[in-house]
Amino acid sequence: MLEQACWGSSSNKWQQFGQQQAAVSAAGSAKVSAAGSATVSAAVWTAATSSFSSKFGISFCSSLDSSGEAVEGCAYARYCTTLLIIQHFNMVYDQSHKTKISDSMLVLLALACSLLGSALVDGTRLVTANNFESVKHKGTVKTIESDSGDVIDCVEIYKQPAFDHPLLRNHTIEMEPSSTPSGVKPTNNQAKLIQDWFKNGECPDGTIPIIRPQRYDYNWRAPRRLDNSFGDNPYENHEYAKVFLPDGTYYGAHASMNVWTPATYDTDISLAQIWVVSGAGEQLNTIEAGWITHSGRNQTRMFLYWTRDNYNSTGCYNLDCPGFVQTTRKYAVGAVIPRVSSYNGPQCSLVFTIVKAVPSGNWWLQIQGEYIGYWPGSIFTTLSDHSTRITWGGEIGTSTPHGRHTQTEMGSGHFPHEGYGKASYFYHVQYADQPGSFKDATSLIPYATKPLCYDIIVFPPREGTSYGTSFFYGGPGYSSSCQT
Incomplete structure (x- = not known):
């Protein structure tokens, strides 16, 4: 590979x-x-x-x-x-x-x-598609436009949205993790992530870049759901091809995920991500990170998400609400990923690590070796100390009326049996069951909502290879075998 x-x-x-x-x-x-x-x-x-x-x-x-x-x-x-x-x-x-x-x-x-x-x-x-107005963020000292159409505000670091959270009003930013993880496998040719806005300017020291949302963004930011049933009745209009660990005590997750731009239709979303989860029902807490494409737009973006009440009223994508504390001025969360994989061509991946830092208790996010920021442990309930489930894989969210399955693709839009260069994949799938110590995930449980539409194949670590635990996943959606 x-x-x-x-x-x-x-x-x-x-x-x-x-x-x-x-x-x-x-x-x-x-x-x-x-x-x-x-x-x-x-x-x-x-x-x-x-x-x-x-x-x-x-x-x-x-x-x-x-x-x-x-x-x-x-x-x-x-x-x-x-x-x-x-x-x-x-x-x-x-x-x-x-x-x-x-x-x-x-x-x-x-x-x-x-x-x-x-x-x-x-x-x-509290902003919706109906009352949305694209305005600059408070604390903006500089604005940069990207070639992909994004407008990036350079915001004073202590005026970022996180500090509007009542639990973070007197929060002191942790610029680096209070502890660093061990055992994380680096990716071959792990190159620096480049975002296209950076060539048009840089945010000054003491600021962070925040993308100014556009009206069309809110067409796809519908309430999310994580299917914890793994049975015959998943959440309506959400489909998955993913793997997860048995319930336990976890302090982090890691993977390299192949990046594509799958075809999406209407207000559908297609994404690949890591879920760090704790609790159940209305007490469900999640931290999520990966890549996403949506609403027929030919762009793939990095994204974050979190909730502490089962996606009901708290949490959001990226920095759309108080919660995630960004520390780097180099990367704009939610920005377009400029280069993606191509069928039978170059394969592009991003490396994501979510890890609980000790003793601060903050959940740090690292992408491509760069610390982006963290979710303070204090904003969570069941996830404030540790996670009870880790999940990796793909998800489809669709608004397509009943009667026919959506044509929105997952991953590359091809089934996992097609293999490398054709199907999308995760590799170096790892987890931490002790603070800061990562190991290969060898007991993964695969789950596909509708295998004839989107499927998954898991490969355990193999002798003579350096890719650890891996899996291929995805599919085309609607086909002669996937009607509803």
Whole structure:
């Protein structure tokens, strides 16, 4: 298996707050337009909200930069500010009826501003596809555009989304793991991961790159599910071809995963990843990392995900909500992977390691030998100390109506029996059952939701090879053998 070097994630709360925002907007849009498109400076905003905070006991976000532009966390700040300041200074904006907002309505609007302004609370993202507006992140000191169409904000490291989490308000960043793992197998020709935005500029020291989400991104960020049943009734609209370890006590997972751009349709997703899991039911906690493609877009991206309540209201993709603490300025989480594998051609892989650091208790992520950042142990419940299950493999999430199976591909879009250069694969599959000490996964249990659509074949470590435990997986989806 000679590999050529290839380089030189909606909750119910989303819907509730989307509905609240829409209601406020409908009630006040005509009056705001009558008041004119006022530009509100940061100084005026601070003065006005300070007065309202004293009067009504409401906390407001810091939502405007020095030029009065809205930044992430308060996309509707100017709208709210206009209403509040007009009322605060007793100005009549409805000239036809000479009316003003009542104090009770004012409190309601103030609360809406505060909630919308905070936008991200306790790991819950409150922005949806319906109320989404692409605005720069707070703390941005520089913006870079990539050739693939991404806009990257260089954000002051202590102003990244993680610090909006109530459990991380006084958190001190751990720039390196408090302990380093042993036994992790390096990958042959493991070259530095290159992201295409980096050639157009670099983020300064003391900042991290964060991709500014685009509207189309939210078409595929539907609530995720991890099928823990491994039986005949997996979660609806999710299919898997994966391997997992028997339940136990684990402190990390590692693998090199082959990267492709499988065909996807409608709002489907196709991904390959590592799951680090603990708990069950509403107490399910997961940490996830891998690559993903979606919605018919001919791009493959690196991604992260986490949840602590079975994907209900906490957790998110990448840095879309408070949780993951990024430490590197070199890599933008969620960026396009510029080079992928080709059928009967060069094979490209990325090396992922998730490891629990001792004594800090943080779950660190390493990609291609570079530490990207960590999930603080404090944001989890059942996963705060250790994992009880590790899983590796592929997943399909589909919105295709019942009646016919989706054509969305998993992996390379070819079945595992086709082998190297044609089927997608994982190798150097390892785990840690003691803090920081990795070993080959020799007791993997394979599982495929629908083997005629997407399948998996596991290979234990073989004498004379250096690839450890490996498996091929994937498939084309809809075919003469895969109808439903």
